[in-house]
Amino acid sequence: MYQSIKENLYRLKENKLFELSVVTVIIISALEIGAKTFELSDQAYSFTSILDAFITLFFLVEICIRFIADNNKRHFFKKGWNVFDTLVVLVSLIPIDNSEMALLARLVRVFRVLRMVSVVPELRVLINSLLKAMPQLGYVILLMFIIFYIYAAIGSFVFKDINPKLWGDIAISMLTLFRIMTFEDWTDIQYETMEVYPWSWVFYLTFIFFTAFAFLNMVIGIVVNVMEEEHASMRKSKEPSLTELQQELAEIKALIKQQSSQQ
Template sequence: MYQNTKAAFIKLKNNKFFELSVICVIIISALEIGAKTYSLSNTAVSITAVLDTFITLFFLFEISLRFITEEHKKNFFKSAWNVFDTLVVVISLIPINDSEMALLARLVRVFRVLRMISVVPELRILINSLIKALPQLGYVVLLMFIIFYIYAAIGSFMFNTINPKLWGDIAISMLTLFRVMTFEDWTDIQYETMEVYPYSWIYYMTFIFFTAFAFLNMVIGIVVNVMEEEHSKEKNKGQPTLGELKQEITELKSLILKLDEKKNL
């Protein structure tokens, strides 16, 4: 009986229509959360309340289905995505009205939209790639911070008297340089300093070269490289490795030798 039920659950879990239904419910959840930010009539509030209950129960059923169909139950919570989904579903069960944790429950309901990432494999690859790229990105960000700090100190010393609002201290100068790096009206800042220091354009050109061109392209290159590695791993998943192929060849050779020995006997 249990095996038949489990087989039916596995069939339901792998059903494309059910997977599409999960995505649709997540989209409906996102729309329902957005609708609550507007002033709604009593009828609309009642409809959103019913929708919220339905979505919560559907997610509870879906996460239970995934847990039941898991062959090794301990491995289920080894996946960070499964842990995240379970937490979102469990906290969503907290009643919103007349509860001290009402604010937490509302905030968690917002995060239900993120379940789209755990459902769609392509989105999981993107997030996993970004997480795996963080150690390499850390060194680039550190180097970028050093450049920011040096240029901010120079700018604060040179341009403080020209415009204290932009170059008053090193912290404000770093914010100004971030504006320059993002090209947000940076020419206005440049022309203002060039009225006092005509060659200050060199300061801005070199800074933009280092940050906007060099370092940002390095960040993009690292992320793209990690994404390609993740895509190749996903494609090769389930295929035997070189070591496994060698082992199979060795086993086949030994089997052939045994068969030859039997024939000779």
Template sequence: MNYSKLQDNFFRLRSNKFFELFVVSVILFSALVIGAKTYDIPEHVLTAIGWLDTGITLFFLVEISIRFLGEPNKRTFFKDPWNLFDTLIVVVSIIPIEDSEMALIGRLIRIFRVLRMVSIIPELRLLLNSLLKALPQLGYVILLMFIIFYIYAAVGASFFATINETLWGDISIAMLTLFRVMTFEDWTDVMYETMAVYPFSWLYYLTFIFLTTFAFLNMVIGIVVSVMEEEHAQVRKDQALADGELTIEDLSQQINELKAMVQKLSQK
């Protein structure tokens, strides 16, 4: 009975908005501490930062323990990838490897603690989940974009290599140059250089920009936005079901089922 009451208290604590905001504040402060270590600072300040980093690690250990103890079904706690990620980051941060050969890995793990904001803030989780779900569709767009890049790079290396070996020497360098053109990084300088030899080479650049920057990148944005809308709709549906409410889709489905039953009865 006491354990059940303690679990309820931990569950209310982990669901408390102020507690979540405090955890986010500690994560942000942890990011500032990591950034401070990159500056040339006095030894005593560096020592204080080290103690702060240790305190932050202990806080994260307490926080992940509260989340675990407050979980009603503890068997499913580590089935959530975000819980597994948070636990791994915290556990590795505790291991004293600062003075060993793995000190660099320890510092990298502490840097990745900033990513815990994604697991804490639901909106960030939704954005990342939408991006991951959009990857299969984005893969085909990226593949098609690579084909366009390859074709244009082969053409550019064939015609423009004699003009500027640095930009068009081979197909790999030409692809880097085309990436510069796609991002509009001084692309007119590249174009005017080739136009001095091939006056109509502007057609090469404009068609490439229309295909990549205006067409494919907008397709990427459209796919991501579409998946995000689906994710938002699914979240609203799950929330409605959790609250015991019926969504419009559920009502429409029930109406269609009732119509089908009426039709069957009328046929009999």
């Protein structure tokens, strides 16, 4: 009985229509959260409350289906996305009205939109790639911070008297350099210092070369490389392994021998 229910739920979980319905409910949940940020009439507020209860119940049923249909329940909560989905669903059960946890419940309902990532495999690949790239990105970020710190110290010492609002201390100078790196009106800052120090353009151009060109391209290269590895592992996991093929061949041979012996 239980095995039959489990098989039916597994087929339901793997059904594309079921996956599409989950995505649809997540989109409706996002729209419902956005609607609550506006001033609503009493009827509209009542409708959104009913809709919120339906969405919470739907997600509760969906996570139960996934848990029952899973072949290895001991490892179900060892997967990060399963833990995230379960926490979001459980905290969503907290009543919003007349509760000290009302603010937390509202915030968690916002995170229900992130469930789109756990449902769509392609989005999971992107997030997993970004997380796996973080250790390598850490060294690039550290090196970028060192460059920022050196240039901020130079800028603070040299340009402080020109514009204290932009170069008053090393912290403000780093914010100014971040503005330069993002090309937000950086030429105005450059021309201002060039009126006093004509060769100060060298300071800006070298900084932009190191940060906007060199380091950002390194970040992109690392993320793309990890993403390719993640896609390759995903394709490999979908392909049947050699052991599985050997087992299937052995079963076919055993079946053929059994039929031949009966004849």
